[in-house]
Amino acid sequence: MTFSGAAEQLVETSRDFYRRGWLLGTSGNLSVVLDRNPVTIAITASSVDKGLITGDQIVEVGADGRLLHGAGKPSAETLLHLAVVRTRGAGAVLHTHSLYSTTLSDLHSRDGRFFIEGYEMLKGLSGVTTHEHREWVPILENSQDLQALSGKAENLLLQNPELHGFLIHRHGLYTWGRDMAEARRHVEIFEFLFEATVMSHSLRRTHGVAENS
Numbered sequence: 418m419t420f421s422g423a424a425e426q427l428v429e430t431s432r433d434f435y436r437r438g439w440l441l442g443t444s445g446n447l448s449v450v451l452d453r454n455p456v457t458i459a460i461t462a463s464s465v466d467k468g469l470i471t472g473d474q475i476v477e478v479g480a481d482g483r484l485l486h487g488a489g490k491p492s493a494e495t496l497l498h499l500a501v502v503r504t505r506g507a508g509a510v511l512h513t514h515s516l517y518s519t520t521l522s523d524l525h526s527r528d529g530r531f532f533i534e535g536y537e538m539l540k541g542l543s544g545v546t547t548h549e550h551r552e553w554v555p556i557l558e559n560s561q562d563l564q565a566l567s568g569k570a571e572n573l574l575l576q577n578p579e580l581h582g583f584l585i586h587r588h589g590l591y592t593w594g595r596d597m598a599e600a601r602r603h604v605e606i607f608e609f610l611f612e613a614t615v616m617s618h619s620l621r622r623t624h625g626v627a628e629n630s
């Protein structure tokens with residue numbers, strides 16, 4: 418993947434996700450792998466409005482998170498992207514700050530995880546072939562110590578190879594794919610499932626219907 422090709426994908430996806438309410442303000446960050454040996458990635462620069470982002474606001478960083486090319490500052494969460502690339506062999510890593518992922522991470526924070534099952538849309542996750550699939554979604558505690566947080570994410574992914582994504586408490590979603598197309602699909606699927614889960618939960622409470630009935 419060339420830097421200019423990656424930058425084009427990142428700008429297009431950022432603007433699209435901004436319009437859909439998943440990257441409001443300067444929140445979230447998106448990356449594409451440029452090279453694997455050694456690892457280099459193209460990532461959205463820090464503090465950039467995702468609705469107005471342009472190609473010169475994409476930077477290239479190395480495996481240690483240091484800037485290799487570009488004018489901006491790499492996102493503070495670059496280390497999390499690199500942890501996902503290392504453990505999953507991902508070609509693209511997408512991190513959104515949506516309303517529904519944030520809400521669910523709060524609702525289930527005490528358990529540290531929750532599952533989604535029974536939805537046809539689960540089949541949009543790579544390798545899932547039936548709506549009867551149960552997708553576990555872990556929730557990591559938020560931290561401004563990105564070194565520590567990326568270490569926790571790396572352990573989580575090494576110990577749970579079946580995961581397609583994880584949440585950070587009151588913060589957002591991390592998901593990935595072998596390329597940008599698969600990673601984008603995973604964001605769309607997760608965001609749909611999060612919204613459906615929150616809506617069902619809240620409608621059931623409003624109407625006094627027991628869960629799972």
Ligand SMILES: [Zn+2]
Pocket residue numbers: 444445446494512514588589
């Ligand atoms: Zn974030």
